[in-house]
Amino acid sequence: MNPSLWRRRLIADPLVGLAVTVIVLGPVLFRPGYLLRGDMVFVPGQPWKGAWLGLDGGVPRSVPMDAVVWFLEQALPGDVVQRIFLAGSLLLLALGMARLLHTLSAPARWAGMVLACWNPYVYERFAIGQWACVLGLAVLPWLIGAAVRLRDAHRGGGRAVAGWMLLAGICAPSVGLTAVVVLACVLLARPTRRALMLGMLAGLGANLPWIVPSLLRTGLVVPGQEFAGFAASSESAAGKVASVLSLGGIWKTSIIPPERTVVAVVIVGVALTAVALALVWVRRASVPWAGAVLAATVGSFLVATLPSWAPVTTLLQDLTTRVPAVS
Secondary structure, eight states, rough: OOHHHHHHHHHHHHHHHHHHHHHHHHHTTTTTSOOOBBOOOOTTTTOOOOOTTTOOOOOTTTTTTTHHHHTTTTSSSSSHHHHHHHHHHHHHHHHHHHHHHHTSHHHHHHHHHHHHHHHHHHHHHHHHHHHHHHHHHHHHHHHHHHHHHTTTTTHHHHHHHHHHHHHHHHHHHHHHHHHHHHHHHHTTTSSSSHHHHHHHHHHHHHHHHHHHHHHHTTBBBBBBTTTHHHHOOSSSSSSSSHHHHHHHOOGGGGGGGGGSEEEEEEHHHHHEEEHHHHHHHHHTTOOOOOHHHHHHHHHHHHHGGGGGGGHHHHHHHHHHHHOOOOO
16 A cells, blocks of 8 residues: 555544544533443442452343443543543444455545444443443454454464453453354354364453353342343334344333334335445455454344344243353
8 A cells, every 4th residue: 555545544544533433422522520321320439349240149241341440440530431431432443443444445434434333233322321332342343353364364363352352351241242253253254273262262261250250159140031121122113123234123212212213214224234235245255354244244133133032032031040141
């Protein structure tokens, strides 16, 4: 690539990512005080809790991100830590998309950056306060690129996969598991023994913070019907599949914007997803990550939709009574 063009890209892409971050978060970034929204609770002087390491007997769903937040708040005010996480998640996501799409033209990269940060999934997760899920989403483009390098035996691929998997595992157990699915889809598209072994070790290691307390803690408290309650839902008459394919489908109906209940809006979102996947399919021979993205799309779709299917819901719910860690 022309050096001057590369320098312009190094300036332009971060500026676009910063602009998208500011537009999406709006006054949240500049308004003083703490933003309390659903599961997003940052407070001054937060005391230490054993639950942050899975030591309270409950399901360790917040392990170990809450411990990381507590640690950072020992050095920085809680409202500053909150804004770093919110803005950093979107900026990391935007730059990850730019990195993944680095072979495409500037308008194509920027369109990918905007779509990654400005969609129903990001809106709904911020609206419910699950900012760690957005941070986990931001990891995935970087993880896909690292997994492709590991799969193709490029230098540094193993270390990069381990690093991004570690960050995914820190976010939340659900994020760590999603990252494992994405990693597996990429590596299994062209499997090698070395890549699969390193990927398995990275995936297992990143998820140990919640696996260990789930398996070793006696008397684990498991709430009932969590799979049915948190399964993907239909936001409009278009159905659950259409909601998921248009990057929505959250279970909490009270935070769904009115536009998402309009069938035409959801169908347009599905069409946009279909066009994007079709273009990736067309370029699969010339773009090294195309096959990985298609495989990860299929895997992620199944993870999002299967638990909402009644037989699978019943199977998973029954399994939690025997293995509480499944919850």
